[in-house]
Amino acid sequence: MEITNFTRAFDEKAGLFLVILPFPTKAGDKSSHFFCGNIYNMLFHIKRSVENQLKKVWSYMGMEKKKKSEKVKIPSWVWLLISFAAALVVWTILSIIPATSRSFPNIIVTIQQIPVMIERGVLFTDIASSLISVICGYLIGFAIALPVAILMAWYLPVRNILQPWIVFIRNIPPLAYVPLIVIAAGVGRKPQIIVIAIATFLTMCITIFQGILNIDNTLIYAARILGASDKDIFVRVLAPASLPFILTAVRLGAATALTTLIAAESTGAMAGLGMRIRSLNSNYDTKPMLLYIIIIGIIGLVVEKLIIMAERKLTAWQETRKV
Amino acid sequence: MAEEVENKPKIQIRDLCKVFKSRDREVVALKDINLDIAENEFLTVVGPSGCGKSTLLNIIAGLFPPTSGMITLDGREIKGIGRERGVVFQQYALFPWLTVIKNVCFALEMRGFSKEDAEKEAIKYLDMVNLVEFKDHYPKELSGGMKQRVAIARAYAAEPEILLMDEPFGALDAQTRTQLQVELLNTWEKEQKTCFFITHDVEEAILLGQRCIIMGTHPGRIKRIVDIDIPYPRGPEVRLTPEFNELKNLLWSEVYTEFLENRK
Numbered sequence: 010m011e012i013t014n015f016t017r018a019f020d021e022k023a024g025l026f027l028v029i030l031p032f033p034t035k036a037g038d039k040s041s042h043f044f045c046g047n048i049y050n051m052l053f054h055i056k057r058s059v060e061n062q063l064k065k066v067w068s069y070m071g072m073e074k075k076k077k078s079e080k081v082k083i084p085s086w087v088w089l090l091i092s093f094a095a096a097l098v099v100w101t102i103l104s105i106i107p108a109t110s111r112s113f114p115n116i117i118v119t120i121q122q123i124p125v126m127i128e129r130g131v132l133f134t135d136i137a138s139s140l141i142s143v144i145c146g147y148l149i150g151f152a153i154a155l156p157v158a159i160l161m162a163w164y165l166p167v168r169n170i171l172q173p174w175i176v177f178i179r180n181i182p183p184l185a186y187v188p189l190i191v192i193a194a195g196v197g198r199k200p201q202i203i204v205i206a207i208a209t210f211l212t213m214c215i216t217i218f219q220g221i222l223n224i225d226n227t228l229i230y231a232a233r234i235l236g237a238s239d240k241d242i243f244v245r246v247l248a249p250a251s252l253p254f255i256l257t258a259v260r261l262g263a264a265t266a267l268t269t270l271i272a273a274e275s276t277g278a279m280a281g282l283g284m285r286i287r288s289l290n291s292n293y294d295t296k297p298m299l300l301y302i303i304i305i306g307i308i309g310l311v312v313e314k315l316i317i318m319a320e321r322k323l324t325a326w327q328e329t330r331k332v
Numbered sequence: 333m334a335e336e337v338e339n340k341p342k343i344q345i346r347d348l349c350k351v352f353k354s355r356d357r358e359v360v361a362l363k364d365i366n367l368d369i370a371e372n373e374f375l376t377v378v379g380p381s382g383c384g385k386s387t388l389l390n391i392i393a394g395l396f397p398p399t400s401g402m403i404t405l406d407g408r409e410i411k412g413i414g415r416e417r418g419v420v421f422q423q424y425a426l427f428p429w430l431t432v433i434k435n436v437c438f439a440l441e442m443r444g445f446s447k448e449d450a451e452k453e454a455i456k457y458l459d460m461v462n463l464v465e466f467k468d469h470y471p472k473e474l475s476g477g478m479k480q481r482v483a484i485a486r487a488y489a490a491e492p493e494i495l496l497m498d499e500p501f502g503a504l505d506a507q508t509r510t511q512l513q514v515e516l517l518n519t520w521e522k523e524q525k526t527c528f529f530i531t532h533d534v535e536e537a538i539l540l541g542q543r544c545i546i547m548g549t550h551p552g553r554i555k556r557i558v559d560i561d562i563p564y565p566r567g568p569e570v571r572l573t574p575e576f577n578e579l580k581n582l583l584w585s586e587v588y589t590e591f592l593e594n595r596k
């Protein structure tokens with residue numbers, strides 16, 4: 010039975026590859042001889058698998074009338090491909106329309122910029138420089154945000170004093186206070202890290218703090234009634250209960266770190282994705298500029314996907330809302 | 333019943349009042365509550381919503397203090413939360429990040445069991461509620477009835493002397509509720525424990541309890557205490573007997589008149 014279930018699960022995932030797996034998909038009177046090498050039986054199963062797969066392919070393409078009961082679900086990676094293709098179409102249209110064609114050079118020209126920028130010796134140093142600043146700033150931001158958020162949730166005075174500060178600073182665009190940081194910290198790597206640390210700290214601190222406040226009080230009561238000490242409550246209830254919010258904060262913080270890149274690298278940086286975009290801007294060199302913008306986008310997408318994967322692993326116990 | 337009164341009460345509640353203060357007004361949630369609960373007694377509480385029955389339970393549990401009056405357990409005054417008073421909440425309050433068995437282990441580990449011993453001991457309590465085969469499931473994978481069974485197993489695992497239950501079956505469908513009522517009765521008859529059981533369901537109050545407290549509103553108070561002289565072991569078929577129906581009419585009219593007065 011388990012083998013059959015396995016092939017079915019496999020069937021949906023791996024599509025046509027199934028046909029090379031010599032497992033029966035349904036136990037019939039003949040398939041009991043299956044493993045004895047009944048070649049006709051095997052061929053029959055292969056034929057049927059191919060038919061099933063073809064049916065699915067037809068229905069993807071809408072060439073078969075769908076019955077309501079057996080609507081075929083399009084897997085997420087197919088959607089991703091469709092989305093990607095649609096984006097390329099929109100990009101191409103933008104590169105043709107005269108009004109936008111200068112801002113959006115077409116795909117081929119943009120990709121051709123990769124070897125050009127490598128030859129200029131800047132592409133990899135820019136990416137590396139930005140990643141170092143983002144990772145350092147982000148880690149520092151998180152390291153401060155977590156304890157501060159916990160203190161704010163735990164002690165009312167801390168909350169009452171710090172919360173207005175955070176809301177106040179959060180609404181100021183980082184570009185506005187960059188000069189102050191440069192005056193205080195000088196130029197180079199240091200101010201970049203400070204700017205990213207501040208921005209990510211603010212986002213993550215508020216997210217974690219709100220999350221801890223939303224923890225169901227009954228869980229804390231239940232633990233106390235079972236005899237849990239303050240330490241038990243913290244380690245065994247508050248920490249796991251706030252993990253989903255911490256992971257959300259981690260995700261939002263990563264996005265903030267990248268969106269703050271331009272501001273962070275306007276501190277007289279020598280290299281960096283943000284710095285390069287600004288310097289290319291001075292002579293309206295849109296082809297490499299677009300390339301750099303897309304690189305930032307791709308980094309963001311990859312980081313977000315990785316964090317979501319971690320989230321699924323770590324908080325699989327969560328009740329999920331069905332959309 | 334006469335012999336039981338002579339027993340020293342397990343819990344004594346004397347002149348208990350609870351006032352909730354909000355910015356511009358005071359709400360008297362409980363007024364002059366006096367009540368004795370005997371050892372191993374199964375006591376049920378009914379009353380319209382807002383009569384303070386949950387407040388009373390929370391004060392006995394020690395989740396918040398009374399405004400005046402006092403509660404003693406075996407002659408000692410209750411201050412704060414204590415493991416000798418277990419609570420089963422209506423919303424289960426299971427830890428969603430722990431599997432069924434780990435939820436029960438939590439209670440055992442708080443009693444000082446080592447991790448390994450707790451796992452072994454937990455099976456005993458899961459067996460009591462027929463959930464051993466679901467021990468490695470997470471709460472989100474269980475039905476409401478199963479979640480509440482885990483919560484009951486966890487409360488029992490803490491070995492409390494008195495079990496406080498706040499409408500534990502209120503969120504369940506009728507069949508599951510009947511099943512859990514019978515299971516709870518069986519467990520209580522076997523393990524003998526003092527139970528304080530809040531419900532809004534008059535039939536449930538009669539089926540389970542030895543005595544039923546009817547509470548009134550504005551202010552929250554004890555209106556009447558009814559002895560339920562139906563012999564144990566009781567099963568769902570008790571509902572068909574004339575005594576049951578008599579009691580049901582009595583309790584129902586008491587609660588309903590309170591509800592009507594409340595509306596004026």
